[in-house]
Amino acid sequence: MHLADLLAARSTPGAGLFLSLTxxxxxxxxxxxxxxxxxxxxxxxxxxAKLVDxxxxxxxxxVVWLTGGEPLLRATxxxxxxxxxxxxxxxxxxxxxxxxxxxxxTPRVARALRAVDHISASIDxxxxxxxxxxxxLAQLRxxxxxxxxxxxxxxxxxxxxxxxxxxxxxxxxxxxxRCPIHVSVIAPVGRGRDIANAGLLRASGTADPCELxxxxxxxxxxTVIACCSQMAVDGPVPDHLRLGHAAVDSxxxxxxxxxxxPMVRALRTYGPGWIAERHGGGRCDGxxxxxxxxxxxxxxxxxxxxxxxxxxxxxLERHAAAAMPAATQWVDxxxxxxxxxxxxxxx
Amino acid sequence: MLDxxxxxxxxxxxxxxxxxxxxDDAQLSEDEIATLEGMDRTDVDDLIDIDWRAWKLRRRHxxxxxxxxxxxxxxxxxxxxxxSY
Numbered sequence: 545m546h547l548a549d550l551l552a553a554r555s556t557p558g559a560g561l562f563l564s565l566t567x568x569x570x571x572x573x574x575x576x577x578x579x580x581x582x583x584x585x586x587x588x589x590x591x592x593a594k595l596v597d598x599x600x601x602x603x604x605x606x607v608v609w610l611t612g613g614e615p616l617l618r619a620t621x622x623x624x625x626x627x628x629x630x631x632x633x634x635x636x637x638x639x640x641x642x643x644x645x646x647x648x649x650t651p652r653v654a655r656a657l658r659a660v661d662h663i664s665a666s667i668d669x670x671x672x673x674x675x676x677x678x679x680x681l682a683q684l685r686x687x688x689x690x691x692x693x694x695x696x697x698x699x700x701x702x703x704x705x706x707x708x709x710x711x712x713x714x715x716x717x718x719x720x721x722r723c724p725i726h727v728s729v730i731a732p733v734g735r736g737r738d739i740a741n742a743g744l745l746r747a748s749g750t751a752d753p754c755e756l757x758x759x760x761x762x763x764x765x766x767t768v769i770a771c772c773s774q775m776a777v778d779g780p781v782p783d784h785l786r787l788g789h790a791a792v793d794s795x796x797x798x799x800x801x802x803x804x805x806p807m808v809r810a811l812r813t814y815g816p817g818w819i820a821e822r823h824g825g826g827r828c829d830g831x832x833x834x835x836x837x838x839x840x841x842x843x844x845x846x847x848x849x850x851x852x853x854x855x856x857x858x859x860l861e862r863h864a865a866a867a868m869p870a871a872t873q874w875v876d877x878x879x880x881x882x883x884x885x886x887x888x889x890x891x
Numbered sequence: 892m893l894d895x896x897x898x899x900x901x902x903x904x905x906x907x908x909x910x911x912x913x914x915d916d917a918q919l920s921e922d923e924i925a926t927l928e929g930m931d932r933t934d935v936d937d938l939i940d941i942d943w944r945a946w947k948l949r950r951r952h953x954x955x956x957x958x959x960x961x962x963x964x965x966x967x968x969x970x971x972x973x974x975s976y
Contacts, residue, residue: 751940859926867945873952
Protein backbone atom coordinates (compact mmCIF):
# COMPACT_ATOMS: atom_id res chain seq x y z
CA MET A 545 0.00 0.00 0.00
CA HIS A 546 1.51 3.32 -1.07
CA LEU A 547 2.07 6.05 1.53
CA ALA A 548 -0.23 8.47 -0.29
CA ASP A 549 -3.04 5.91 -0.13
CA LEU A 550 -2.46 5.44 3.60
CA LEU A 551 -2.57 9.19 4.16
CA ALA A 552 -5.70 9.54 2.05
CA ALA A 553 -7.56 7.78 4.86
CA ARG A 554 -5.85 9.75 7.64
CA SER A 555 -8.57 12.41 7.97
CA THR A 556 -11.48 9.98 8.07
CA PRO A 557 -12.61 9.26 11.65
CA GLY A 558 -12.25 5.59 12.48
CA ALA A 559 -10.61 4.68 9.17
CA GLY A 560 -7.39 3.76 10.92
CA LEU A 561 -5.93 2.64 14.21
CA PHE A 562 -2.51 3.23 15.76
CA LEU A 563 -1.01 0.52 17.95
CA SER A 564 1.84 1.70 20.20
CA LEU A 565 3.35 -1.73 20.73
CA THR A 566 6.18 -0.67 23.01
CA UNK A 567 7.88 2.49 24.17
CA UNK A 568 11.23 0.68 24.14
CA UNK A 569 13.81 1.36 21.46
CA UNK A 570 17.47 0.32 21.10
CA UNK A 571 18.39 3.71 19.64
CA UNK A 572 19.02 6.89 21.62
CA UNK A 573 18.01 9.63 19.18
CA UNK A 574 18.34 13.12 20.64
CA UNK A 575 15.02 14.27 19.17
CA UNK A 576 12.89 11.25 20.15
CA UNK A 577 9.34 12.46 20.78
CA UNK A 578 8.55 9.42 22.94
CA UNK A 579 11.75 9.68 25.02
CA UNK A 580 12.36 5.98 24.37
CA UNK A 581 15.11 3.81 25.84
CA UNK A 582 15.45 0.05 26.32
CA UNK A 583 14.21 0.56 29.89
CA UNK A 584 10.99 2.28 28.79
CA UNK A 585 7.57 0.80 29.48
CA UNK A 586 6.41 -2.33 27.72
CA UNK A 587 3.24 -4.16 28.65
CA UNK A 588 1.49 -7.39 27.79
CA UNK A 589 0.92 -8.30 24.16
CA UNK A 590 -2.55 -9.50 25.02
CA UNK A 591 -4.54 -6.23 24.64
CA UNK A 592 -3.13 -5.57 21.17
CA ALA A 593 -3.80 -9.12 20.02
CA LYS A 594 -7.29 -9.12 21.51
CA LEU A 595 -8.31 -5.90 19.79
CA VAL A 596 -7.03 -7.05 16.40
CA ASP A 597 -8.71 -10.41 16.91
CA UNK A 598 -12.00 -8.51 17.28
CA UNK A 599 -11.77 -7.20 13.71
CA UNK A 600 -14.31 -8.74 11.35
CA UNK A 601 -14.77 -8.57 7.61
CA UNK A 602 -17.72 -6.27 8.27
CA UNK A 603 -16.01 -4.10 10.90
CA UNK A 604 -12.29 -3.34 10.70
CA UNK A 605 -10.07 -0.30 10.23
CA UNK A 606 -8.75 0.23 6.72
CA VAL A 607 -5.27 0.80 8.11
CA VAL A 608 -3.50 -0.43 11.24
CA TRP A 609 -0.35 1.57 11.93
CA LEU A 610 2.21 -0.13 14.17
CA THR A 611 4.45 2.23 16.05
CA GLY A 612 6.40 2.60 19.27
CA GLY A 613 9.17 3.06 20.45
CA GLU A 614 10.49 0.49 18.02
CA PRO A 615 7.67 -1.90 17.08
CA LEU A 616 10.07 -4.44 15.55
CA LEU A 617 11.41 -5.18 19.04
CA ARG A 618 8.19 -7.23 19.16
CA ALA A 619 8.66 -8.75 15.73
CA THR A 620 6.66 -11.90 16.44
CA UNK A 621 3.74 -9.79 17.64
CA UNK A 622 4.02 -7.55 14.56
CA UNK A 623 3.78 -10.57 12.26
CA UNK A 624 0.84 -12.02 14.18
CA UNK A 625 -1.08 -8.74 14.22
CA UNK A 626 -0.45 -8.07 10.53
CA UNK A 627 -1.56 -11.55 9.51
CA UNK A 628 -4.72 -11.38 11.64
CA UNK A 629 -5.53 -7.88 10.42
CA UNK A 630 -5.13 -8.92 6.79
CA UNK A 631 -7.57 -11.75 7.36
CA UNK A 632 -10.28 -9.19 8.13
CA UNK A 633 -9.32 -6.83 5.33
CA UNK A 634 -7.07 -4.31 7.14
CA UNK A 635 -3.77 -3.15 5.69
CA UNK A 636 -0.86 -2.79 8.10
CA UNK A 637 1.91 -0.20 8.10
CA UNK A 638 4.92 0.02 10.36
CA UNK A 639 7.33 2.82 11.33
CA UNK A 640 10.83 1.66 12.27
CA UNK A 641 14.17 3.20 13.19
CA UNK A 642 15.78 0.26 11.31
CA UNK A 643 18.31 -0.48 14.04
CA UNK A 644 19.14 -3.76 12.29
CA UNK A 645 20.06 -2.11 8.99
CA UNK A 646 23.82 -2.68 9.09
CA UNK A 647 23.69 -6.41 9.93
CA UNK A 648 20.44 -7.16 8.16
CA UNK A 649 17.17 -8.33 9.70
CA THR A 650 17.04 -11.39 11.92
CA PRO A 651 14.68 -14.15 10.72
CA ARG A 652 11.95 -12.92 13.09
CA VAL A 653 12.30 -9.31 11.91
CA ALA A 654 12.38 -10.47 8.29
CA ARG A 655 9.12 -12.36 8.83
CA ALA A 656 7.55 -9.26 10.39
CA LEU A 657 8.69 -7.11 7.46
CA ARG A 658 7.13 -9.59 5.05
CA ALA A 659 3.87 -9.58 7.00
CA VAL A 660 3.12 -5.85 6.86
CA ASP A 661 1.84 -3.93 3.84
CA HIS A 662 4.00 -0.85 4.23
CA ILE A 663 7.36 -0.19 5.89
CA SER A 664 8.37 3.36 6.76
CA ALA A 665 11.96 4.03 7.85
CA SER A 666 12.99 7.01 9.95
CA ILE A 667 15.88 8.97 8.51
CA ASP A 668 17.20 12.17 10.07
CA UNK A 669 20.46 13.49 11.43
CA UNK A 670 19.78 12.00 14.86
CA UNK A 671 18.96 8.53 13.58
CA UNK A 672 22.05 8.77 11.36
CA UNK A 673 24.19 9.14 14.47
CA UNK A 674 23.07 5.62 15.39
CA UNK A 675 22.32 3.90 12.09
CA UNK A 676 24.14 4.90 8.86
CA UNK A 677 21.81 6.33 6.25
CA UNK A 678 23.45 4.20 3.55
CA UNK A 679 22.59 1.04 5.45
CA UNK A 680 18.93 2.07 5.83
CA LEU A 681 18.69 2.94 2.15
CA ALA A 682 20.29 -0.39 1.23
CA GLN A 683 17.61 -2.23 3.23
CA LEU A 684 14.86 -0.15 1.62
CA ARG A 685 16.31 -0.92 -1.81
CA UNK A 686 16.12 -4.64 -1.10
CA UNK A 687 12.49 -4.27 -0.05
CA UNK A 688 11.65 -2.16 -3.12
CA UNK A 689 13.29 -4.76 -5.37
CA UNK A 690 11.02 -7.36 -3.76
CA UNK A 691 8.04 -5.23 -4.79
CA UNK A 692 7.30 -3.99 -1.28
CA UNK A 693 5.79 -0.60 -0.43
CA UNK A 694 8.17 1.51 1.62
CA UNK A 695 8.64 5.15 2.56
CA UNK A 696 11.09 7.41 4.33
CA UNK A 697 9.98 9.44 7.34
CA UNK A 698 12.33 12.43 7.30
CA UNK A 699 12.28 14.95 10.14
CA UNK A 700 14.17 18.22 9.91
CA UNK A 701 14.51 21.47 11.81
CA UNK A 702 12.52 23.42 9.22
CA UNK A 703 12.11 24.01 5.51
CA UNK A 704 15.48 25.81 5.34
CA UNK A 705 17.41 23.04 7.07
CA UNK A 706 20.29 22.22 4.68
CA UNK A 707 20.07 18.58 5.77
CA UNK A 708 16.65 18.42 4.12
CA UNK A 709 17.77 19.13 0.54
CA UNK A 710 20.85 16.96 0.76
CA UNK A 711 18.98 14.00 2.19
CA UNK A 712 16.04 14.21 -0.18
CA UNK A 713 18.46 14.25 -3.12
CA UNK A 714 20.29 11.22 -1.73
CA UNK A 715 17.12 9.21 -1.10
CA UNK A 716 15.72 10.01 -4.53
CA UNK A 717 18.99 9.08 -6.24
CA UNK A 718 19.74 5.88 -4.34
CA UNK A 719 16.17 4.62 -4.55
CA UNK A 720 15.51 5.78 -8.11
CA UNK A 721 12.51 7.92 -7.12
CA ARG A 722 10.63 4.79 -6.14
CA CYS A 723 10.26 5.70 -2.48
CA PRO A 724 7.85 8.37 -1.15
CA ILE A 725 9.27 10.75 1.45
CA HIS A 726 7.25 12.19 4.34
CA VAL A 727 8.87 15.41 5.58
CA SER A 728 7.98 16.76 9.01
CA VAL A 729 9.46 19.15 11.54
CA ILE A 730 11.12 18.07 14.79
CA ALA A 731 8.59 18.53 17.55
CA PRO A 732 9.31 20.10 20.94
CA VAL A 733 8.17 17.04 22.88
CA GLY A 734 10.06 14.22 24.55
CA ARG A 735 13.81 14.59 24.04
CA GLY A 736 13.03 16.94 21.15
CA ARG A 737 11.95 19.60 23.62
CA ASP A 738 15.50 20.91 23.96
CA ILE A 739 16.44 20.98 20.30
CA ALA A 740 13.30 21.78 18.28
CA ASN A 741 13.07 25.14 16.55
CA ALA A 742 9.32 25.01 16.02
CA GLY A 743 6.86 26.18 18.62
CA LEU A 744 3.53 24.57 19.34
CA LEU A 745 0.25 25.77 17.93
CA ARG A 746 -1.68 27.95 20.31
CA ALA A 747 -5.33 27.46 21.12
CA SER A 748 -7.75 30.01 19.79
CA GLY A 749 -11.20 30.75 21.10
CA THR A 750 -12.62 30.50 17.60
CA ALA A 751 -13.53 27.29 15.83
CA ASP A 752 -10.31 25.49 14.83
CA PRO A 753 -11.06 21.80 14.16
CA CYS A 754 -8.60 19.22 15.50
CA GLU A 755 -6.90 17.02 12.90
CA LEU A 756 -5.62 14.42 15.32
CA UNK A 757 -8.88 13.18 16.81
CA UNK A 758 -9.63 10.94 13.85
CA UNK A 759 -7.82 7.62 14.37
CA UNK A 760 -7.87 5.96 17.79
CA UNK A 761 -4.53 5.15 19.39
CA UNK A 762 -3.84 2.16 21.60
CA UNK A 763 -1.26 3.39 24.09
CA UNK A 764 1.54 1.23 25.45
CA UNK A 765 -0.62 -0.18 28.26
CA UNK A 766 -3.65 -0.92 26.08
CA THR A 767 -5.63 2.23 26.90
CA VAL A 768 -7.44 3.42 23.79
CA ILE A 769 -7.29 7.17 23.18
CA ALA A 770 -9.26 9.28 20.71
CA CYS A 771 -6.26 11.19 19.37
CA CYS A 772 -2.55 10.70 18.78
CA SER A 773 -1.27 13.73 20.68
CA GLN A 774 1.89 12.66 22.43
CA MET A 775 0.61 14.41 25.54
CA ALA A 776 -2.44 12.14 25.61
CA VAL A 777 -0.39 9.01 24.94
CA ASP A 778 2.05 9.92 27.71
CA GLY A 779 -0.91 10.28 30.06
CA PRO A 780 -2.63 10.60 32.33
CA VAL A 781 -5.29 10.26 29.65
CA PRO A 782 -8.07 12.82 30.15
CA ASP A 783 -11.50 11.25 30.48
CA HIS A 784 -12.88 12.94 27.37
CA LEU A 785 -10.21 11.30 25.19
CA ARG A 786 -10.46 7.81 26.72
CA LEU A 787 -12.33 5.45 24.40
CA GLY A 788 -11.79 2.25 26.36
CA HIS A 789 -9.19 -0.48 26.73
CA ALA A 790 -7.96 -2.92 24.12
CA ALA A 791 -8.17 -5.83 26.55
CA VAL A 792 -11.92 -5.52 26.99
CA ASP A 793 -13.40 -3.45 24.13
CA SER A 794 -13.84 -4.66 20.56
CA UNK A 795 -13.00 -2.62 17.50
CA UNK A 796 -16.70 -2.14 16.79
CA UNK A 797 -17.18 -0.61 20.25
CA UNK A 798 -14.07 1.58 20.03
CA UNK A 799 -15.01 2.83 16.58
CA UNK A 800 -18.55 3.61 17.65
CA UNK A 801 -17.28 5.63 20.63
CA UNK A 802 -14.78 7.48 18.42
CA UNK A 803 -17.53 8.44 16.00
CA UNK A 804 -20.25 9.35 18.48
CA UNK A 805 -18.58 10.76 21.61
CA PRO A 806 -19.88 14.35 21.85
CA MET A 807 -16.56 15.65 23.18
CA VAL A 808 -14.54 13.98 20.41
CA ARG A 809 -17.02 15.21 17.79
CA ALA A 810 -16.74 18.70 19.25
CA LEU A 811 -12.94 18.53 19.07
CA ARG A 812 -13.13 17.52 15.42
CA THR A 813 -15.62 20.31 14.73
CA TYR A 814 -14.46 23.20 16.89
CA GLY A 815 -11.15 22.27 18.54
CA PRO A 816 -10.24 22.55 22.23
CA GLY A 817 -9.83 26.34 22.42
CA TRP A 818 -13.42 26.88 21.33
CA ILE A 819 -14.68 24.31 23.86
CA ALA A 820 -12.74 25.98 26.66
CA GLU A 821 -13.93 29.44 25.64
CA ARG A 822 -17.60 28.56 25.23
CA HIS A 823 -18.11 25.85 27.80
CA GLY A 824 -15.51 26.60 30.46
CA GLY A 825 -12.30 24.94 31.45
CA GLY A 826 -9.92 27.79 30.95
CA ARG A 827 -7.80 28.17 27.85
CA CYS A 828 -4.09 27.43 28.03
CA ASP A 829 -1.57 28.70 25.52
CA GLY A 830 -1.07 25.40 23.77
CA UNK A 831 -3.64 23.70 21.55
CA UNK A 832 -3.10 20.22 22.99
CA UNK A 833 -2.49 21.56 26.52
CA UNK A 834 -5.91 23.19 26.37
CA UNK A 835 -7.44 19.88 25.32
CA UNK A 836 -5.75 18.08 28.22
CA UNK A 837 -7.36 20.58 30.62
CA UNK A 838 -10.92 19.93 29.46
CA UNK A 839 -11.51 16.97 31.78
CA UNK A 840 -10.92 19.10 34.87
CA UNK A 841 -14.60 19.99 35.14
CA UNK A 842 -17.13 17.20 34.41
CA UNK A 843 -19.78 19.85 33.68
CA UNK A 844 -17.94 20.72 30.47
CA UNK A 845 -18.75 17.34 28.95
CA UNK A 846 -22.39 17.75 29.92
CA UNK A 847 -22.60 21.17 28.31
CA UNK A 848 -20.78 20.00 25.20
CA UNK A 849 -23.09 16.99 24.88
CA UNK A 850 -26.10 19.31 24.98
CA UNK A 851 -24.50 21.57 22.37
CA UNK A 852 -23.69 18.69 20.02
CA UNK A 853 -27.26 17.39 20.26
CA UNK A 854 -28.72 20.61 18.87
CA UNK A 855 -30.26 20.74 15.41
CA UNK A 856 -27.96 21.98 12.69
CA UNK A 857 -24.73 20.70 14.24
CA UNK A 858 -24.43 18.16 11.45
CA UNK A 859 -23.85 20.99 8.99
CA LEU A 860 -20.96 22.33 11.07
CA GLU A 861 -19.51 18.82 11.39
CA ARG A 862 -19.68 18.34 7.65
CA HIS A 863 -17.92 21.61 6.96
CA ALA A 864 -15.29 20.79 9.60
CA ALA A 865 -14.66 17.46 7.85
CA ALA A 866 -13.98 19.44 4.68
CA ALA A 867 -11.37 21.43 6.61
CA MET A 868 -9.27 18.32 7.24
CA PRO A 869 -6.12 17.74 5.17
CA ALA A 870 -6.19 15.65 2.02
CA ALA A 871 -3.39 13.09 1.56
CA THR A 872 -0.65 15.45 0.40
CA GLN A 873 -1.77 18.23 2.72
CA TRP A 874 -0.44 16.47 5.80
CA VAL A 875 2.96 17.98 5.01
CA ASP A 876 3.96 21.54 4.17
CA UNK A 877 3.17 22.47 0.55
CA UNK A 878 6.69 22.19 -0.93
CA UNK A 879 6.87 18.57 0.18
CA UNK A 880 3.49 17.27 -0.98
CA UNK A 881 4.98 15.96 -4.21
CA UNK A 882 7.51 13.85 -2.31
CA UNK A 883 4.62 11.83 -0.88
CA UNK A 884 3.69 10.74 -4.39
CA UNK A 885 7.10 9.34 -5.40
CA UNK A 886 6.87 5.77 -6.59
CA UNK A 887 3.10 5.79 -6.80
CA UNK A 888 1.90 3.54 -9.60
CA UNK A 889 0.43 5.45 -12.52
CA UNK A 890 -3.23 4.49 -12.93
CA UNK A 891 -3.82 2.38 -16.04
CA MET B 892 -34.26 45.14 4.39
CA LEU B 893 -32.75 41.95 5.74
CA ASP B 894 -31.05 42.15 9.10
CA UNK B 895 -27.65 40.46 9.01
CA UNK B 896 -26.48 41.68 12.40
CA UNK B 897 -28.08 39.15 14.69
CA UNK B 898 -31.12 41.21 15.64
CA UNK B 899 -34.71 40.05 15.73
CA UNK B 900 -34.88 39.88 11.96
CA UNK B 901 -31.53 38.15 11.67
CA UNK B 902 -31.20 36.35 8.35
CA UNK B 903 -28.60 33.62 8.75
CA UNK B 904 -28.24 32.87 5.04
CA UNK B 905 -27.64 36.53 4.15
CA UNK B 906 -25.29 36.89 7.09
CA UNK B 907 -23.33 33.80 6.08
CA UNK B 908 -22.98 34.89 2.48
CA UNK B 909 -21.99 38.45 3.37
CA UNK B 910 -19.53 37.64 6.12
CA UNK B 911 -17.70 34.65 4.73
CA UNK B 912 -13.96 35.32 4.61
CA UNK B 913 -13.52 32.77 1.87
CA UNK B 914 -12.66 34.17 -1.52
CA ASP B 915 -15.05 32.06 -3.53
CA ASP B 916 -18.78 31.85 -3.98
CA ALA B 917 -20.77 30.06 -1.32
CA GLN B 918 -21.95 26.69 -2.61
CA LEU B 919 -24.96 25.77 -0.54
CA SER B 920 -27.40 22.99 -1.23
CA GLU B 921 -31.08 23.41 -0.50
CA ASP B 922 -30.68 21.23 2.58
CA GLU B 923 -27.80 23.36 3.82
CA ILE B 924 -29.81 26.54 3.30
CA ALA B 925 -32.69 25.02 5.24
CA THR B 926 -30.32 24.10 8.09
CA LEU B 927 -28.69 27.53 8.06
CA GLU B 928 -32.07 29.21 8.31
CA GLY B 929 -32.52 27.60 11.72
CA MET B 930 -29.18 28.77 13.09
CA ASP B 931 -28.41 31.64 15.40
CA ARG B 932 -25.62 34.10 14.77
CA THR B 933 -23.15 32.28 17.03
CA ASP B 934 -23.50 29.09 15.02
CA VAL B 935 -23.16 30.94 11.74
CA ASP B 936 -20.02 32.69 13.01
CA ASP B 937 -18.60 29.28 13.92
CA LEU B 938 -19.44 27.97 10.46
CA ILE B 939 -17.67 30.97 8.92
CA ASP B 940 -14.57 30.28 11.04
CA ILE B 941 -14.57 26.60 10.04
CA ASP B 942 -14.88 27.51 6.36
CA TRP B 943 -12.03 29.98 6.76
CA ARG B 944 -9.83 27.28 8.21
CA ALA B 945 -10.64 25.00 5.23
CA TRP B 946 -9.95 27.82 2.79
CA LYS B 947 -6.57 28.60 4.35
CA LEU B 948 -5.57 24.96 4.06
CA ARG B 949 -6.57 24.78 0.42
CA ARG B 950 -4.87 28.09 -0.36
CA ARG B 951 -1.63 27.01 1.28
CA HIS B 952 -1.55 23.94 -0.89
CA UNK B 953 -2.91 25.42 -4.08
CA UNK B 954 -1.51 28.91 -4.35
CA UNK B 955 1.55 30.81 -3.13
CA UNK B 956 1.03 31.31 0.59
CA UNK B 957 0.19 34.73 1.92
CA UNK B 958 2.40 36.42 4.51
CA UNK B 959 0.01 35.28 7.21
CA UNK B 960 0.19 31.67 6.06
CA UNK B 961 3.99 31.77 5.82
CA UNK B 962 4.10 32.92 9.44
CA UNK B 963 1.80 30.06 10.40
CA UNK B 964 4.19 27.61 8.80
CA UNK B 965 7.41 29.02 10.18
CA UNK B 966 6.39 29.56 13.76
CA UNK B 967 4.20 26.61 14.50
CA UNK B 968 3.73 23.04 13.64
CA UNK B 969 0.23 21.72 13.27
CA UNK B 970 0.02 19.38 16.20
CA UNK B 971 2.40 17.01 17.92
CA UNK B 972 1.26 13.50 17.24
CA UNK B 973 2.59 10.30 18.67
CA UNK B 974 3.56 9.73 15.07
CA SER B 975 3.66 12.35 12.37
CA TYR B 976 1.32 10.52 10.05
